[in-house]
Amino acid sequence: MSFVGHQPPPIFKRGPAPTARLFAFVTVCLVLLVADLRFRYLEVMRDALSVVTYPVQMAAATPADFVLNASHYFATLIEVQRENADLRRQQLSSGERLLRFELLELENQRLRELLDMSRRVEVKSIAADILYNAPDPFARKVILDRGAQQGVEAGLAVVDAKGVVGQVTRVHPVQSEVTLLTDRNQSIPVSVLRNGVRGVLFGSGQGGLEMRFVLADADVREGDQLVTSGLDGVFVPGLPVAKVVGVDRASDAFARIECEPLAAIETSVQVLVIGRTAYPPPPPALDARER
Incomplete structure (x- = not known):
């Protein structure tokens, strides 16, 4: 059989070379590239293709955007929490400084008032701080941070900026004990500032005071101010002591006069120990018959 002139099937027909x-x-x-650059004829097709593929681009970019936004959110949250913690610390520090400032201002005010009291009495005085209450549940006493080494003596009056607080009853080298004016065993001679009526002021042991040995018809009124009379030779005369809050003239030959202290006896921190203008004379000697 001869295959001369026979044409191969089209499926086996070879086209141009790959090159x-x-x-x-x-x-x-x-x-096409040069033509597009020259005439821009593919611009409309390009815009349409970008519109069609935009959702696909957004869907493809969503995971990356989510990760980026989440990392930014958590970083911002941590930063905000750190700033809030810093602000809280600053607020606490500012509050502490403000509290210290208020306490210092209050202490300065008390010291200025004590200085004014010291100038008014015109005698030697010793500034002292109240350390604590004496460990005696049946007495009203406090302990001062001044003692014999600083010139404190037994019997001296102790005052704050408003009036008499008590009296020194025991002295140690660097501390001293003060019996408060409201102690039931404490008494002090006083007089009414308005008219000079004299009496003796006693503590009630419960925070109050009572003026005794005043006749029922004596001119003592509610609101009168009581000051030290100085008759005992211990307290400087004229120190503010108490205010009359009630007068009962029907109970006995002597009036029952209730008073309240002018000094902040239970809350004072800084006080003055007031010296004597002169030592009292010794008591008269008893003769043989009196003995």
Whole structure:
């Protein structure tokens, strides 16, 4: 059988060489690229294609955006928490400084008032701080941070900026004990500032005071101010002591006069120990018959 002149089937027909096809495609692409740059004829197709592919682009970018936004959110949250903690610390520090400032201002005010009291009495005085209450549940006493080494003596009056607080009853080298004016065993001679009526003021042991040995018809009224009379030779005369809050003239030959202290006896912190203007004379000697 002869195959001369026979044509192969189309499926086996060979086309142009691959190199030729590559060259042709590159040429077409260059022509289209130059034409698009020159005439912009693919601009509309490009815009339409961008519109069609926008949802796909957004869907593809969503995971990356989520991770980026989440990291930024948590970083911002940590920063805000750190700033809040710093602000709270600053607020606490500012509050502490403000409290210290208020306490210092209050202490300065008390010291200025004590200085004014010291100038008014015109005698030697010793500034002292109340350390604590004496450990005696049946007495009203406090302990001062001044003692014999600083010139404190037994019997001296102790005052704050408003009036008499008590009397020194025991002295140690660097501390001293003060019996408060409201102690039931404490008494002090006083007089009414308005008219000079004299009496003796006693503590009630419960925070109050009572003026005794005043006749029922004596001119003592509610609101009168009581000051030290100085008759005992211990307390400087004229120190503010108490205010009359009630007068009962019907109970006995002597009036029952209730008073309240002028000094902040239970809350004072800084006080003055007031010296004597002169030592009292010794008591008269008893003769043989009196003995």
